[in-house]
Amino acid sequence: MWPKEPIPDEDHVYRHCHYTDVIKEKRLRFPNEAHFKPYSDGLSVNWDKKISLKQVFILLGLTHKPNQNVDFKDYKQFQVFKFPIKLLRGIPGIESVEHDPVFLGNPSPKGKPNNPAHTLVKYPDDEEIRMTLSDYSRENSTETYCPFDVNSLNAEIEELRLRLPDVPYNKDWIM
């Protein structure tokens, strides 16, 4: 449904990070190197032109845990970090940052929302790249860490879950 679009260097992507991968040091928060282990198709992120920070958390809250048809992901277990596209493209070894929108139907199945912002950062499993990404997050923590009161979404996510899949996130995202 959504065409792939070129992502300009000036934009950013959001990356959600499970709490087990977040280091808290001197009031800074940043993902450790383990967080940047890529999957076979790359690291999933969300293009900020197509999604808001709030919607990143809602999307997590409307997605089932892997291989489950009942339990939703606990969106409270995540923190979100923001990375400049230009930075990612400038790291030696990172092959591409490509828009990769996900459309699974109108509506898509319960627990599998569509995602017009989905983007893949492709790179090999490489210690130098992972260390570079983690260190950037550490050194620029005030810019990369995206604080958000996730509890403010509790009621909204609960209401959306009850309506699934009849919600914009499982359709065309027109709110």
Added chain:
Amino acid sequence: MATPVYCEPYSQPLPSGYWISLSHGITQQNYNPVKDKIKVISGKSLPSGIHLQSHRKYEEFEGIRTDIVIELVDEHINISEPFGRLAKVIEQSKFFLDLEPGWDEENALTIDPEVWKTAIKFLIHYSIDIFKNIDRLIEEPEISPCKDGTIDLSWRTSRSRMLINFRKSEDGIRAYYYGDFYNNKQPIKGWVNTNTVDIYLSMWMRNLAV
């Protein structure tokens, strides 16, 4: 050399490859068979900071004290007090073995006990090797589980940084590493097998000493 006097629990030769630190001041006279766990060979005291690699070398000295036992799935390693903080960090990483599939709310795999054990033994062996050579401890690393079931060790000191990932390959578990003096200054990168201490890597890792 005096006739060895064997004492429990080391009445049998130590397995080759075990690294054990010697403590200062243990003699045949002051040896405590319950507390000290030493094998007495002569009456001489030992200088502190001497570390031994094998049973053969071990016999050249008169005493051994091992204070800390680290349980590693199906075996254990004895280390001594200078490595107490390292033992604590290792102990804190044991919960990785209890992580269930999808522990990151996504597709994370369970941590392979063999990979965890190999990473910990690597850490202990290199830490002791470096201490033996320069009489200084390396900093304790951050030990992290990775979503592909592998283990990371990472260090950041005031002047250097290093990341080592332990993962299975066709010929066993390898340690893939990257280190530098920040900003890619004098980088080191590659992999080593984990069944021996690699001299080149161990020498570089001296830069992680406190």
